Each structure stands twice: as structure tokens, then as C-alpha cells.
Amino acid sequence: MQLEEYFDFQCHDDIRIKGTRVGIENILYEYIYRSRTPEEIVNSFSTITLEQVYATILYYLHNQESVGKYIANWLESNHQRWKTQQLNPSPTMLRLRQLRAEQQAKKNKNDSQIFA
Numbered sequence: 001m002q003l004e005e006y007f008d009f010q011c012h013d014d015i016r017i018k019g020t021r022v023g024i025e026n027i028l029y030e031y032i033y034r035s036r037t038p039e040e041i042v043n044s045f046s047t048i049t050l051e052q053v054y055a056t057i058l059y060y061l062h063n064q065e066s067v068g069k070y071i072a073n074w075l076e077s078n079h080q081r082w083k084t085q086q087l088n089p090s091p092t093m094l095r096l097r098q099l100r101a102e103q104q105a106k107k108n109k110n111d112s113q114i115f116a
Contacts, residue, residue: 003062006055013073017056020047025074027056028067 007024008016015024022045030036030044031053038053060067089097 003055003059006052007059013070013077015070017048017052020045020052022048023074024056024059024067025071027053028060028071029075031057031060032071 006018008018010016016022017024017027026045027041027048030041031038036044038050038057041053042048042050085093
């Protein structure tokens with residue numbers, strides 16, 4: 001089996017593990033940035049095998065420059081999405097923030113009563 005046969009190259013910025021919805025960026029992020037072992041990574045994803053994790057790492061090692069750019073673009077895209085979400089939160093997110101603020105205010109009030 002050729003290494004590329006482990007992947008679905010859906011477009012230039014979307015490479016998935018064949019037969020799954022898992023992108024190679026998810027596996028490589030765990031491997032590169034979180035220093036997780038292949039065995040730890042496979043335990044985090046119910047739809048991939050250890051062989052697929054090793055194939056992804058090997059693909060990265062054989063194509064470090066292009067896959068490195070792929071990962072950098074993915075990280076930047078995620079960062080931009082996060083910034084957009086922070087500037088335009090959904091109603092659910094606004095409600096969660098309100099609940100968190102209320103819980104913190106209640107905790108602060110209880111703490112001040114204890115130490116008063």
C-alpha cells in the first residue's frame with residue numbers, strides 16, 4: 001500500500017484519514033504540539049487505528065515542508081474563527097457568559113461573608 005492511500009485528499013486544505021472524518025491536522029497537532037505518542041493519540045479518536053496514526057506521522061515526516069504549511073494554515077484559520085466567535089458570540093454563548101458571571105458574583109459574595 002502506498003502511503004497516500006491512507007488519506008482522502010478532499011482539497012488542498014482538507015486531508016482526512018481514509019474512511020473517517022478525522023483530518024490529519026488533528027493527529028499531527030497531538031503529535032507535534034502536545035507531544036503525545038501514537039498510542040495516546042489512537043485512544044483519543046474512536047474511528048482511527050494505530051496504523052493510520054503511524055501513516056499520518058510518516059506522511060508528515062516525508063513531507064514536512066508542505067504539511068508544516070498545511071498545519072500552520074489550519075492553526076491560523078482556527079485562530080481567526082475563534083476571534084470572530086469572540087467578537088460575535090452566539091446567544092447561547094452570551095447566556096453562558098452571563099451564568100458564569102452570576103456564579104462568580106455569588107462566590108465572591110459568599111467569600112466576603114466568610115472573611116467578614
